[in-house]
Amino acid sequence: MGSRQTGLDHLRMPVTAARSRKRPLPEPVVTEVRSLAHDGRGVAQVDGKTLFIDGALPGEQVLVEYRARSRRYDEGRVVEIVRASVDRVVPGCEYFERCGGCSLQHLSSQGQVAHKQQTLLDNLDRIGHVIPDQVLAPITGPAWGYRRKARLGVRFVRKKNALLVGFREKRNSFITEIERCPVLDPRIGERIVELRELVASLKAYDQVAQLEVAVADNAAAIVVRHLVALDAADTAKLVEFGKQHQFHIYLQSGGVDTIKPLWPEDSSLVYRLEEYGLAMRFEPSDFTQVNADINHRMIARAVELLAPGAHEHVLDLFCGIGNFSLPLARTTGRVTGVEGDARLVQKARDNARENEITNAGFLTENLAVDGVMKRFQGLSPDKVLLDPPRSGAWEVVSGMSAISPSRIVYVSCDTATLARDAGELVANQGYRLISAGVMDMFPHTSHVESMALFERR
Structure with missing residues (x-):
């Protein structure tokens, strides 16, 4: 588990009892990637043990840096590609290496x-x-601009005095600092900066936990998940943003049952199935295909x-x-x-x-x-x-x-x-x-x- 500062140092066991069991990580190793795991990581066998590798593709020979070890498997990341797969492509998003929203941009669409x-x-x-x-x-x-629903994390980082809006980073709970997302529908994906500036302008900027976005055929909606009640000035800013950018704005103070439209008050989201002559009404929290x-x-x-x-x-x-x-x-x-x-x-x-x-x-x-x-x-x-x-x-x-x-x-x-x-x-x-x-x-x-x-x- 690693050593944690508990405030009980005077009660700690002798160092050999715990620390001696934590072995140092192996040196980087060159290995052949056999397959892809269900989460998109490459899979290799090193000395008879499974190694999951971030950023590796089947058929590649890669230099791997170890990041974690366990009894059943190890984890690592690509440091150098010695021999690339024919299916490897340049990721289409500048944030791919850090952002956890995507895992396979380095693999061709056909792959x-x-x-x-x-x-x-x-x-x-x-x-x-x-x-x-x-x-x-x-x-x-x-393959791009297709995603109509997403939950964007919001976090104010006091050490940096910065507010972040985006997806979680790969392998941790930090929010990736992004300015755009090419996978999201452009009505949302090209407005990340504006969304960040909107939240930062609120008095309760550090009490907004999440923005849930849903794009319909007739409108794009934003659900603002807030941890404290918003005052009149903050709600007025949200309404003005909705009017200016043609977003439907919803507020969420608790569970799903607390989601209410702020602007317009009679908000209605619709997607059409024109082949069948259908107009399907839904709310942002409803399950619909992305x-x-x-x-x-x-x-x-x-x-x-x-x-x-x-x-x-x-x-x-x-x-x-x-x-x-x-x-x-x-x-x-x-x-x-x-x-x-x-x-x-x-x-x-x-x-x-x-x-x-x-x-x-x-x-x-x-x-x-x-x-x-x-x-x-x-x-x-x-x-x-x-x-x-x-x-x-x-x-x-x-x-x-x-x-x-x-x-x-x-x-x-x-x-x-x-x-x-x-x-x-x-x-x-x-x-x-x-x-x-x-x-x-x-x-x-x-x-x-x-x-x-x-x-x-």
């Missing part, structure tokens, strides 16, 4: 997608013991794979505000969306009503309890779509035989839990894994979004 596709297939095989009959072509889109371009293509693929008939009933589990439910309602006879958050269920109902959709209904149900699928037997759905959180949908898939839909489309943001659930569907629930593939929802990061199609045997 990133190939790595994510291989991660999916490896996990399906290793964890789920399943192999898809077909590997779907990756869904890709713009990449609008990929979201459009993802919905189209899900509808294509599910292939709902004109008179079929589709069950959409973890439906949120209706991102899949309402497009499906345009293509099939009936849709039932199920979501554990009652607030999101109400928004899904509101979106259905405002878009004049009458063949979609929504239920509030905790989908993370054993036996939950028995509650849907009376609905007799023909097909199922599920888009669970990172924890997956174990309680759903382990009870899928209770309703036995003919086809299942599983949208996942974690290939490990998808693989686990796929193994259950194939081994115990009577399904075959027809196809699977990735969607590059988060370019330059190690996050992998994927989709899989299952059919009843």
Whole structure:
């Protein structure tokens, strides 16, 4: 753990009892990089021990400086690239080396997608013991300016008398000092300096903990997370900033339920799914996909794979505000969306009503309890779509035989839990894994979004 100043020096054990166990770090070493870890670090083997290397790519020979050691693995960073990968590129952001917002900018876009596709297939095989009959072509889109949602840390550093706004640095909790972010939607990414100056101008500048940003088709919104009540002068500055830069301003004094619009008071955020004639209303804290371009293509693929008939009933589990439910309602006879958050269920109902959709209904149900699928037997759905959180949908898939839909489309943001659930569907629930593939929802990061199609045997 290292030595800490505790103020109890007179009670300290003899130095040999603790310090002798902390070995010095090895000298820098040249090694071959074998693969990429799930977090984007290179993986090597040195003297039979795994070494995770920041900034290294598979196939490279690198000089590595050790940074930490543990019983099971060591950690280090690239000091020199002896032999570079053909997939290595110059990072497109000047802050990449420090900022923790991205982990793969040094890998070409094609290399990133190939790595994510291989991660999916490896996990399906290793964890789920399943192999898809077909590997779907990756869904890709713009690699820059795509990110519509983010949480920017805010920190006043008294030693430097400086206020910082940005993402955390790699491997620590410090805030990276940045002036722009090319991954964020330009409406936010090109305004980092203005946001920093705004917070610095407030009387409560050192009591703002976070700026949550959300970009819609009609507006960009900023949620100011403040730790003390803001006075009239500070709120007036926020309103003026919103008017000047065309931002919707929200305040958050506590949990998610305290988020309230400041300006305009009737703030309404909308993203459109024009292929289906839909306008989807949401709030900044609601779960929505961060990449609008990929979201459009993802919905189209899900509808294509599910292939709902004109008179079929589709069950959409973890439906949120209706991102899949309402497009499906345009293509099939009936849709039932199920979501554990009652607030999101109400928004899904509101979106259905405002878009004049009458063949979609929504239920509030905790989908993370054993036996939950028995509650849907009376609905007799023909097909199922599920888009669970990172924890997956174990309680759903382990009870899928209770309703036995003919086809299942599983949208996942974690290939490990998808693989686990796929193994259950194939081994115990009577399904075959027809196809699977990735969607590059988060370019330059190690996050992998994927989709899989299952059919009843």
